[in-house]
Amino acid sequence: MTRRVVITGIGVRAPGGLGTKAFWELIAAGATATRPISLFDASGFRSQVAGECDFDPDFEGLSPRQQRRLDRATQFSVVCARDAIEDSGLDPGQLDPATLGVTIGSAVGAATSLEREYLVLSDSGRHWVMNEDHLSPHMFDYLVPSAMPREVAWEIGAEGPVTMVSTGCTSGIDAVGYAVDLVRSGTVAAMIAGASDTPVSPIVAACFDAIKATTPRLDEPERASRPFDASRNGFVLAEGAAMFVVEEYEHARKRGAEIYAEVAGYATRCNAYHMTGLRVDGVEMAEAIDVALAQARMRPDELDYVNAHGSGTKQNDRHETAAFKRSLGDHAYRVPVSSIKSMVGHSLGAIGSIEIAASALAITHGVVPPTANLHEPDPECDLDYVPLEAREARLDNVLTVGSGFGGFQSAMALRAVS
Template identity: 60%
Template sequence: MSHRKAVVTGIGVVAPGGIGTKAFWNLLTEGRTATRAITHFDASGYRSRIAAECDFDAAAAGLTAAETDRMDRCAQFAVVAAREALADSGTAADDVPAHRIGVSVGSAVGSTVTLEREYVRVSDGGSRWVVDASDPYPHLYRALVPGALGAEVAWTAGAQGPVRVVSTGCTSGLDAVAQGAQFIEDGQADLVVAGATDAPVSPITVACFDAIKATSPNNADPEHASRPFDRDRDGFVLGEGAAVLILEEAGAARRRGARVYCEVAGYAQRGNAFHMTGLRPDGAELAEAVRVALDRARLPAAAVDYVNAHGSGTRQNDRHETAAFKTALGEHAYRVPVSSIKSMVGHSLGAIGALELAACALAIETDTVPPTANLRTPDPELGLDYVPLWAREHRTDTVLSVGSGFGGFQTAMVLTAPRPGVRDA
């Protein structure tokens, strides 16, 4: 069995409410929400007309005109987050051979913005079945192929090692980081740029969720529409963004005196083989993922100091994961604080898992549990310690983060405080 472990030495974030890790963490710890009426397009004809949008200026974020032209919005997010994460890690990549640097990027819906925009253009607003191919967008192929996201991040990092793009719906971010950690554990790479990105605030995506009534119709009060675990919740609020973590082999990070946020201690993925959008109320498959992740981390359930929940704001999800926590953690489930940052930054599909892991790493570093904004009337059916409204100071050495994705995907990851000798030298 390999004794190699992955640690997090850099974080980069593009999120609603502010660009950069500092702005992201300030938003969360202050319990502010970034949900608002959609501004990216005219959403007046939709059931749900709210989202958590990023106030993102590509030029201000350091992208050139050529980069902006060739990259979809989600790829732009990924590259900007990767640059911040690499800078935050200090000299992490300086002495690592290019063939020992890997990339693992997750995304649920990829380059939706570009694909939809270009289809509308060449079909004259959808009025023509035979589209006009006389004036093609030169980078359309990049938008079509999900692998382009991995390529852009690899070019940013100068990575010539293994590159993967993971698309498992709303668990894509967690799964991409798990894949990156696996690269390090297996000896395939010594440094991995891992994370996820999505920019789904577009007509087609909003229409898809309208069709299944998964998103909140609380258009009159968008700031308070995302209400995980609240008795009056009525669906999730769509979001967008990206987060990238720099993963290093723990021994190498120790030797260079790196600042280490946390260790990726364990992870597991399961499926429910049940329904495309439905969840089993007993949460058995998520409970099994939690159990296996803790086993891999060699930790008992009682070691978990904080649970970063999927907490989408739908009744079936809240019931599903609450049941899973009670099964997997036993009596400890009633003592451990739980929260959902989707209450503040919305649900950015594949990207949210990576954003949540960034929040978990910062929670470990600062011993602070971010709150669940808008949680004013807890659902009495649930019965756990869902941290409401304000951040809580709390010793946070071990964090469990979970995700659920359409298709029945379930992922659990355990992050732990760095062991002595791995934290800041």
């Protein structure tokens, strides 16, 4: 008998508010949280808007030692993991530590701290030979991405599988998918899983500026992210995190846990084609969708909502539209599809988990979040992209997808649990 896997706890830090409740209220209202970059001086950059989190480590209960030692993305992970565990009612102390694991996704890891320390060591790039006397004792933690899941594991006493997943912008889906596989196989009773990225920094912004992937739109920063709109011209860089308690269904039911959704299917593919390019036919994303739905034993016409990757780049939105048509057939024209990146921006590896949170909360509340800023639909993106306003609907089956540089394409099917 196949073990069922469910989400019982959610913790989110996203632009526009603190915590899961604030995140849901923002996207359900169709409000936007993109704004001029304030975390560094972006005046010389092509793109100067971002989705920033108003994150206060003191308010979040992080000790001075944690604040000094942990990169910003790791701080997000620890805080969201605490929230997810509290939300789930799970007591890690009641579990055999070997049956509790952690898996976290991130695209750029501790890039923020690495850049900061390089500037200190090199005196802002003035010296090729650097004096190690100025080296931070925490530099190794910034260099090694596995520090992020390690810190969460130490925080909760997890001694089972502890893993870092880095598959670009699909990291957030893939990390949760890996955790689900571990629970389904019986390797663990529960996993803390999710993703975190804090890439709003000069080096990351410069990388995306160079390939013109981010929007140069400077007026009306709250309207800069425009997935599926004819006027879209790039994504809005953002930061954020989402973490989940993922556990076996019977384990959750016996302890009386609230269940947000069952993770019924997951699949990932790579196009082996191009670092940033996408084929127009959407075949690789379609294959991931097909496998995820087959694993869930879910017909395409049973889908009630699709949470799109919807980055707001010309090629991604067209590729994704083609993938939905290929996988869902005529139902692609009937099922509501939306992109929350229109409201919170694109937090790289973290966004897949944030979108899983949005999908699970949509099931719980019976609301389809809208695509904000969609005033002039691209004729090539001719599906129902839920412009501007949310819709109430019964959502039993939801699909969420991701697409990342390197050719990664991932899909996850969620099901309501009565």
